[in-house]
Amino acid sequence: MIQTPYLLFLGDAPDQLAAKVAQGITDWRPENAVGQFRMEGCGADLGIVDMTLEEGIAAGAKTLVVGVANRGGYISAAWKEVLVRALNMGYDIASGLHNLLRDEKELMAAARVNGRTLFDVRIPSVAYPIANGKKRTGKRCLALGTDCSVGKMYTGLAMDAEMQKRGMKSTFRPTGQTGILITGGGVPLDAVIADFMAGAVEYLTPDNDPDHWDHIEGQGSLFHASYSGVTMALIHGGQPDAIVLAHEPTRTHMRGLPDYELPTLEALRDLSLTMGRIVNPNVKIVGVSVNTQHLSADTFEDHLREIEDRMGLPTVDPFRQGAGRLVDALADF
Amino acid sequence: MIQTPYLLFLGDAPDQLAAKVAQGITDWRPENAVGQFRMEGCGADLGIVDMTLEEGIAAGAKTLVVGVANRGGYISAAWKEVLVRALNMGYDIASGLHNLLRDEKELMAAARVNGRTLFDVRIPSVAYPIANGKKRTGKRCLALGTDCSVGKMYTGLAMDAEMQKRGMKSTFRPTGQTGILITGGGVPLDAVIADFMAGAVEYLTPDNDPDHWDHIEGQGSLFHASYSGVTMALIHGGQPDAIVLAHEPTRTHMRGLPDYELPTLEALRDLSLTMGRIVNPNVKIVGVSVNTQHLSADTFEDHLREIEDRMGLPTVDPFRQGAGRLVDALADF
Numbered sequence: 286m287i288q289t290p291y292l293l294f295l296g297d298a299p300d301q302l303a304a305k306v307a308q309g310i311t312d313w314r315p316e317n318a319v320g321q322f323r324m325e326g327c328g329a330d331l332g333i334v335d336m337t338l339e340e341g342i343a344a345g346a347k348t349l350v351v352g353v354a355n356r357g358g359y360i361s362a363a364w365k366e367v368l369v370r371a372l373n374m375g376y377d378i379a380s381g382l383h384n385l386l387r388d389e390k391e392l393m394a395a396a397r398v399n400g401r402t403l404f405d406v407r408i409p410s411v412a413y414p415i416a417n418g419k420k421r422t423g424k425r426c427l428a429l430g431t432d433c434s435v436g437k438m439y440t441g442l443a444m445d446a447e448m449q450k451r452g453m454k455s456t457f458r459p460t461g462q463t464g465i466l467i468t469g470g471g472v473p474l475d476a477v478i479a480d481f482m483a484g485a486v487e488y489l490t491p492d493n494d495p496d497h498w499d500h501i502e503g504q505g506s507l508f509h510a511s512y513s514g515v516t517m518a519l520i521h522g523g524q525p526d527a528i529v530l531a532h533e534p535t536r537t538h539m540r541g542l543p544d545y546e547l548p549t550l551e552a553l554r555d556l557s558l559t560m561g562r563i564v565n566p567n568v569k570i571v572g573v574s575v576n577t578q579h580l581s582a583d584t585f586e587d588h589l590r591e592i593e594d595r596m597g598l599p600t601v602d603p604f605r606q607g608a609g610r611l612v613d614a615l616a617d618f
Numbered sequence: 619m620i621q622t623p624y625l626l627f628l629g630d631a632p633d634q635l636a637a638k639v640a641q642g643i644t645d646w647r648p649e650n651a652v653g654q655f656r657m658e659g660c661g662a663d664l665g666i667v668d669m670t671l672e673e674g675i676a677a678g679a680k681t682l683v684v685g686v687a688n689r690g691g692y693i694s695a696a697w698k699e700v701l702v703r704a705l706n707m708g709y710d711i712a713s714g715l716h717n718l719l720r721d722e723k724e725l726m727a728a729a730r731v732n733g734r735t736l737f738d739v740r741i742p743s744v745a746y747p748i749a750n751g752k753k754r755t756g757k758r759c760l761a762l763g764t765d766c767s768v769g770k771m772y773t774g775l776a777m778d779a780e781m782q783k784r785g786m787k788s789t790f791r792p793t794g795q796t797g798i799l800i801t802g803g804g805v806p807l808d809a810v811i812a813d814f815m816a817g818a819v820e821y822l823t824p825d826n827d828p829d830h831w832d833h834i835e836g837q838g839s840l841f842h843a844s845y846s847g848v849t850m851a852l853i854h855g856g857q858p859d860a861i862v863l864a865h866e867p868t869r870t871h872m873r874g875l876p877d878y879e880l881p882t883l884e885a886l887r888d889l890s891l892t893m894g895r896i897v898n899p900n901v902k903i904v905g906v907s908v909n910t911q912h913l914s915a916d917t918f919e920d921h922l923r924e925i926e927d928r929m930g931l932p933t934v935d936p937f938r939q940g941a942g943r944l945v946d947a948l949a950d951f
Contacts, residue, residue, distance in 0.1 A: 418843035418875040479815050480808040482847045507850075510751035510897050514815045514851030521843040542751040548896075556892060563881075564843050 286470040287379045287404050289317045291350040292341035293333075294371075296364050297326045298353040304329035306381060307352025309467050313442050317469070319344035324363065329353070338371050348404075350466055351380035359384050360392075369395045379404035381462035406465040407473050409485070416483035416522050418564065423493030426615060427525035428503040428574060429557045431547050433512060433540045435533040436576035436604075437503030438464055443608035444529075444615070445500045451612065454497035458489050460519065464502045474504055475515055482515065486522025498615060499523075503531065507556055508548045509539055517560065524564045527571045527615055528557050530598070534588060535579040550596055571614035573600040620712045620737050620802040622650045624683040625674035626666075627704075629697050630659045631686040637662035639714060640685025642800050646775050650802070652677040657696065662686070671704050681737075683799055684713035692717050693725075702728045712737035714795035739798040740806050742818070749816035749855050751897065756826030759948060760858035761836040761907060762890045764880045766845060766873045768866040769909035769937075770836030771797055776941035777862075777948070778833045784945065787830035791822050793852065797835045807837055808848055815848065819855025831948060832856075836864065840889055841881045842872055850893065857897045860904045860948055861890050863931070867921060868912040883929055904947035905932040 293307040301308070310318055311331045320336035323329070336344065349371045355364070360382070368378055368386075372395035378386055386392050386403040396403050404410075426444065428437040441457055442464075448455035457464070459471030472485045490499045501523045505512030530553050539545035548556075554570055561568035573592055577585035585602060593600035599610040626640040634641070643651050644664045653669035656662070669677065682704045688697065693715070701711055701719075705728035711719055719725050719736040729736050737743075759777065761770040774790055775797075781788035790797070792804030805818045823832045834856045838845030863886050872878035881889075887903050894901035906925055910918035918935060926933035932943040 416844040418872075418878060420877070475811075475813040477812050478808075479810050479812060479848045479851070480845065482812050483844055508896055510854040511749040511816055512813065513854045513896075514847040514849075515812045516847075517840075517850040518812070518847035521846045524843075539751075544753070545751060545896075559889060559892070563841055563846075563878075 287466070288347035288377060289469050290319045290346055291317055291348050292336060292338070292346040292376070293318050293321045293331065293352045294349050294367070295321055295323045295327050295329050295331070295353050296351070296355065297324045298329040300328045301330070303354045304331065304352060306463050306466055307331055307350070309463050310350065310352060313446070313467050317467070319346045322349070322367070324367070338367070338374055338376070342374055342376070347377060349376040349378050351378065351382060352466065355382055360389055365389065365391055368392055372396050372399050372401050375399065375401065377402045377404065379406060379466060381406045381466055383407070406462045407476055409473055409477050411488065413472070413477060413481040413485035413488050415480060416487050420524065421487070421490065421492045422495055423497045423499065424526045424618060425490055425499045425501055425523055426527040426529065426571070427501045427519060427523050428529045428531045429516065429520070429553060430503060430506045430531040431508065431550065431553050432506050432533065432536055433509055435531045436574060437531045440529055440531055440574040440603055440608065440611070441500040441502050442467070443603035444611050447608045447612045448498060453616070454494055456497070456499050458499050458501045460486070460489070460502040460504050471502070474519065475512070479514070482518030483522030486519055490523055501525065507560065508553070510542060510545065520557070520560045521564050525561055525568055526565060526618065527569055528561060529571060529611060530554060530557070530573045531576070532573065533576040550592065554596070570598060572598050572611045574611065575600060575602050577602040577605060620799070621680035621710060622802050623652045623679055624650055624681050625669060625671070625679040625709070626651050626654045626664065626685045627682050627700070628654055628656045628660050628662050628664070628686050629684070629688065630657045631662040633661045634663070636687045637664065637685060639796050639799055640664055640683070642796050643683065643685060646779070646800050650800070652679045655682070657700070671700070671707055671709070675707055675709070680710060682709040682711050684711065684715060685799065688715055693722055698722065698724055701725055705729050705732050705734045708732065708734065710735045710737065712739060712799060714739045714799055716740070739795045740809055742806055742810050744821070746805070746810060746814040746818035746821050748813060749820050753857065754820070754823065754825045755828055756830045756832065757859045757951060758823055758832045758834055758856055759860040759862065760834045760852060760856050761862045761864045762849065762853070762886065763836060763839045763864040764841065764883065764886050765839050765866065765869055766842055768864045769907060770864045773862055773864055773907040773936055773941065773944070774833035774835050775800070776936035777944055780941045780945045781831060786949070787827055789830070789832050791832050791834045793819070793822070793835040793837050804835070807852070808845070812847070815851030816855030819852055823856060834858065840893065841886070843875060843878065853893045854897050858894055858901055859898060859951065860902055861894060862904060862944060863887060863890070863906045864909070865906065866909040883925065887929070903931060905934070905944045907944065908933060908935050910935040910938060
């Protein structure tokens with residue numbers, strides 16, 4: 286686990302979008318961030334207090350989190366100077382960058398001298414077991430998408446937040462780098478070795494109280510030729526009790542695959558049940574989560590209603606409407 | 619690619635079963651082996667000529683293949699002495715052992731001094747791409763099993779051999795260590811990083827002549843909770859035109875998962891088609907391959923006939939009956 290709270294490093298992020306990991310942290314775990322650290326020319330602002338490294342330490346920060354996509358695919362000299370200084374002051378550093386902290390000699394050296402840890406959250410740090418398929422106690426919910434990047438992580442985070450608000454027992458279980466940085470731990474599933482994928486998901490979602498819900502972050506899609514194996518392992522390792530169907534209605538083809546049409550929600554429902562029942566005969570589809578960001582304020586509710594009537598399932602955009610109705614469906618279990 | 623021909627190293631294999639990788643090579647690619655190298659106490663015999671390392675070189679061997687499971691999970695001092703001597707004489711070494719050749723300092727040193735290569739075929743040696751899902755030319759056949767280890771590799775090898783015999787264009791495409799050692803190349807799919815599994819299968823089965831068949835070695839099972847993600851990637855990366863259903867009728871539960879029943883062949887057929895159609899709308903189930911080794915000579919044909927009548931598909935045990943009828947089904951394409 287990455288130690289919290291964080292100081293969020295935005296570096297010289299060109300714009301707000303480049304800082305979306307840091308934004309995810311302040312949106313979902315504001316208590317995990319004491320402030321933001323920005324360099325000259327930074328075009329992003331999370332709306333939280335600016336701090337120097339020294340001020341971060343004084344505020345209790347344990348880890349400097351690189352919450353930003355860097356330019357040019359490498360860690361610049363200007364960044365490195367700050368990161369080395371942070372290590373010397375006692376920070377750990379966590380990053381989801383493609384270019385790894387551990388590949389930078391200066392950072393490794395400074396971490397070693399100071400006894401600090403570099404967390405490259407894209408890389409597994411655990412030797413996961415092979416899945417044993419055994420039934421665990423507690424309940425699990427998984428969002429499965431018609432495509433990649435349709436709002437599965439958001440759905441899981443929103444359902445977890447709603448459950449916390451209601452005093453229900455609930456944990457969000459990250460399977461990707463952004464989720465891992467938001468909560469401080471998880472499994473970077475797309476970087477796990479094939480044989481151990483389902484075992485990694487079992488590891489991530491162990492036995493728990495009978496009335497506790499794990500919200501497992503979904504990845505890929507059973508219908509996405511590039512990533513369906515990862516999705517498959519999430520279902521068979523996660524053994525979900527509840528499945529939420531996730532959809533983005535304006536996609537014209539599968540993400541990155543121009544020759545592939547999106548499946549219907551009906552096809553996703555049927556295949557999800559077939560696959561889910563292999564490991565849990567009682568699995569249920571509990572609702573539909575639709576990302577309506579590209580639909581207007583006038584039309585999105587009609588669209589949701591049409592799906593709800595067609596599918597016979599609670600259908601919401603958790604960003605616009607909250608995840609309350611999805612959580613209601615779980616409360617009935 | 620591993621250079622052929624091989625000298626097959628059996629070491630001090632306690633029995634024939636321990637030498638099953640070497641047996642696979644002599645069964646399927648006898649032209650790839652000039653002879654066998656056995657040490658004192660070896661309990662295995664492939665029925666091919668015994669050779670010293672010197673005789674192997676004289677017979678043209680390029681690679682010493684460790685075709686045996688070792689005792690105790692490590693490479694013994696006695697083995698190492700032979701392997702170092704082989705490197706000094708100009709052999710490459712190839713192995714599918716869990717304990718890697720490259721982790722042995724003496725072997726690495728001798729390989730470096732002599733400019734030789736150590737092939738650990740469990741470990742990918744290529745940075746595979748992410749799958750692009752594009753349709754390739756040529757045809758592809760994939761065996762999908764009700765369970766793991768039901769004869770999928772054997773089925774593919776037998777179909778490839780039958781096609782070669784008929785003068786058809788055909789290549790066996792290994793996805794596991796045994797298959798890789800048999801043919802000299804392939805993808806160790808269960809050791810590939812999750813994001814690149816389907817891309818590795820695309821890489822393994824590139825564009826080819828329109829009348830050429832790739833026989834892709836199957837892995838795992840869509841119904842096996844531990845490995846279904848790997849199977850999924852084989853389907854979506856392989857884009858099979860033809861699927862053979864593979865089954866072992868005496869299993870009482872899924873391999874290694876005592877709480878899981880085997881699916882019916884009907885369930886396997888339906889799910890295989892659903893999954894296959896996502897990447898190839900024209901995919902067809904062409905036959906059933908049944909491993910009847912645990913059925914008696916009196917009863918196995920009745921069993922096959924019962925399945926054939928039920929499924930309406932050519933049903934054979936390729937070991938007992940040859941793969942001719944499965945290849946007939948492909949010749950009709």
